[in-house]
Amino acid sequence: MFPALFRSVRFQSQTAMMPTQVLACDATAISFQSSSAEPRISSQDTLNSLQLAVHDLRRRQPVVFPTETVYGLGALALDASAASSIFSVKGRPPDNPLIVHVSSIEMLHTLLPSTFQLPKSYDLLIKRFWPGPLTLLFPSDSQIIPSIITANQPSVAIRMPSHPVARALIALVKAPLAAPSANSSGKPSPTTAEHVRRDLDGKLGIILDAGACEVGLESTVVDGLREDGKIRVLRPGGVTVEDIEQTLREGFLDTQVLVHRRDYRDEKLEAAPTTPGMKYRHYSPTAPVTLLYTSSPPAGVVPLSAQSFFLTLKDEINTFSSVKIGVLALTDSPFGKMSLPAINGLEWHRQELGPVNHPSVTARRLFDALLTLDQQGVDMILIEEVVEIREGLAVMNRVRKAASQSRWITI
Incomplete structure (x- = not known):
């Protein structure tokens, strides 16, 4: 109010x-x-x-x-x-x-x-999600x-x-x-x-x-115009892939839902996109962003311990003064619950992304947290990875576009 x-x-x-x-x-x-x-x-x-x-x-x-x-x-x-x-x-x-x-x-x-006649998939999605955070290609x-x-x-x-x-x-x-x-x-x-x-x-x-936005991330963009009838999610967002799949099933439509860059690649589309958020680097604050992966690393990748990683941070920024590090962490994850070490020359600025099992909260907080850290004048931002289910898929889509590098760490 x-x-x-x-x-x-x-x-x-x-x-x-x-x-x-x-x-x-x-x-x-x-x-x-x-x-x-x-x-x-x-x-x-x-x-x-x-x-x-x-x-x-x-x-x-x-x-x-x-x-x-x-x-x-x-x-x-x-x-x-x-x-x-x-x-x-x-x-x-x-x-x-x-x-x-x-x-x-x-x-x-x-x-x-x-x-043009609406395909059945569009009819189902419009009835379920409009008005709402779903964009369709026509x-x-x-x-x-x-x-x-x-x-x-x-x-x-x-x-x-x-x-x-x-x-x-x-x-x-x-x-x-x-x-x-x-x-x-x-x-x-x-x-x-x-x-x-x-x-x-x-x-x-x-x-x-009118106050803060409820969803916090841009709309989901869907292309259902291809001849094969498959639904392609070009940009995950406020409507989850799981909700789209459920809506199509309930409408007795046996249609495969594919997510761009998760299930398929389309170099032609990436070079000449039909929707925003596909070609250029997006969502980047002034401070460089590092995505921290805390899950099991792929073959050939040896993760650093969190403590060892923290000790390297000041060396990554060429300055003799105190370094401000922004940290975006989940509230109840092992990384989120750990105490940030007192290291000479490092000043921590922490923002919570919400509970692990509530990715909608993380989605709502992500951009505000990035902009808040920018306002605080941090020199670097660390973001903990989020499990890519429901709104977490959209969160990671934005974080990967914002990040200039990624690191694997163990807690």
Whole structure:
């Protein structure tokens, strides 16, 4: 809950091109009837915030808004000029496509080729996970979707967010929004409005603030368009692979679910991706990240003891001053429960990722922990590996992209 339902805070950095307003929105004041895409908004202050954001969007200006996954940097998806502002604000490479966000099934159908029919797998997944953190690939009609959105690919990634503020904003602007995460390209995705403000202050006009995101990692991206009928998870995320498999089974659809880089590789797709998060290094804080593997090492790898590894850390950073080491560890793992040694010249900064058996908690905490350690000015970040089941698969997908190196250690 907010101390006040509406607040406008202006920030101006030395190099800012415009003042940035942070406008509070009360998500509990927004509701949707299942039969209608129109939101009901009981708070005038929240409606005012949304209307100011709509005004900027219609002027082809980008706006930051919360989703259930992470905060998004949105602009009109069907206006190439508006969409181009996303790339300039983020410093995003032009060959990295964007996800289009819709507020209703009716809006979805306005974006699709008239000849396209939903496969049964999509019908099942949409009924189960929309609105929600699931993105699906659809054929792209070049007469509808600008090429800047798809990076000239034949498909377009679309989802319907479940966050009331995101869905209400799209409904009020009456147009789909393209929206990647609201951060400088390559950095950890923001899960609070404050994360966005620290990063993009002065680069855009409005940030809608509805508190911390519930999921904490980006949406799951699924490609079900291949001729073989198999479901390919291009990016694991807020909807787990296990949930997808269960939904298809319950719908009596015997379809194999494959995870990119776990079950198969596609070099052509990696070179020219159809969805974000596949080609470039992502999710990296300022400090270099080392992934610590604590499970059984592969053949030929001799792990260091944790104590021996800790003794090597200061040597890895060329400095004569004290070294700040950030540690992201699971609460109840052997690594998480061990006491960090007192070593001359090392200063520990610890962030807990939650219990071993609750990967959804780890997913929710990961980006916030990385950004918090960056704010504390650490010189290096160590992240403990997470078992790759349920949300843990998405966590490790992000950690591997963030890490510049990995080490095997024993506790």
